Amino acid sequence: MAGRSRKTITPKTRLRILLRDNFRCTNCGRSPATDPAVYLEIDHYKPFSLGGADDDSNYRTLCRLCNRGKGNDEELNKTIDSDLLNVLDRVNSKITLAMATEGHATVVANSEEFAEISKLNRYFDGYVIEILPNTLMGYHAGFSLGIYTLNDNGGSKTQFRIAPRT
Ligand SMILES: [Zn+2]
Structure with missing residues (x-):
């Protein structure tokens, strides 16, 4: 994740995306409310360099495991x-x-x-x-x-x- 997106996500944006996604991972559905080991991150999934939009449609909530596991690294x-x-x-x-x-x-x-x-x-x-x-x-x-x-x-x-x- 670090290094993938150049722009830092502000705390305000982070909170807005978390609220929109109901504090759940949009991939696996896990939430810290039911599983304290879950750590949610905001994923900026299409980089600006590849034409990603600079708005909320380009952000999604992912748990750390899903965020780490994405792509074929x-x-x-x-x-x-x-x-x-x-x-x-x-x-x-x-x-x-x-x-x-x-x-x-x-x-x-x-x-x-x-x-x-x-x-x-x-x-x-x-x-x-x-x-x-x-x-x-x-x-x-x-x-x-x-x-x-x-x-x-x-x-x-x-x-x-x-x-x-x-
Ligand atoms: Zn997940």
Whole structure:
């Protein structure tokens, strides 16, 4: 976003656009009112250099993730990918190796971690993620079945299969 638009958006314009868009991301519909992690930004979507109008029709409200994810930015995709792999590493450091050698991995993660992974993937879409019926199992049982899981018994879990999109 920074560097894309030359003109700074004044606080007055920012507020006017936020009010017009009901304080929701115009792409995914998320709002800080229901999700405190959402940070809204004003996107100036057609640069002046490309004939973009200098009026409200050229502004829209986007959450930070949608704003970052727009366009096909290779550098950005790599950053999002590495964030996602870090979360998988946190669950079990062998998951990335399994994906590299077998092409996929079956994982049991805390639901919070799963939410983080799917949120990141939504903007980058580098992986095919399939939620599997939840199986409650211990750490060691998981390993013997080829399921990568957390060494932790608390919280709700999500079981899923993840494979790099080819
Ligand atoms: Zn959004």
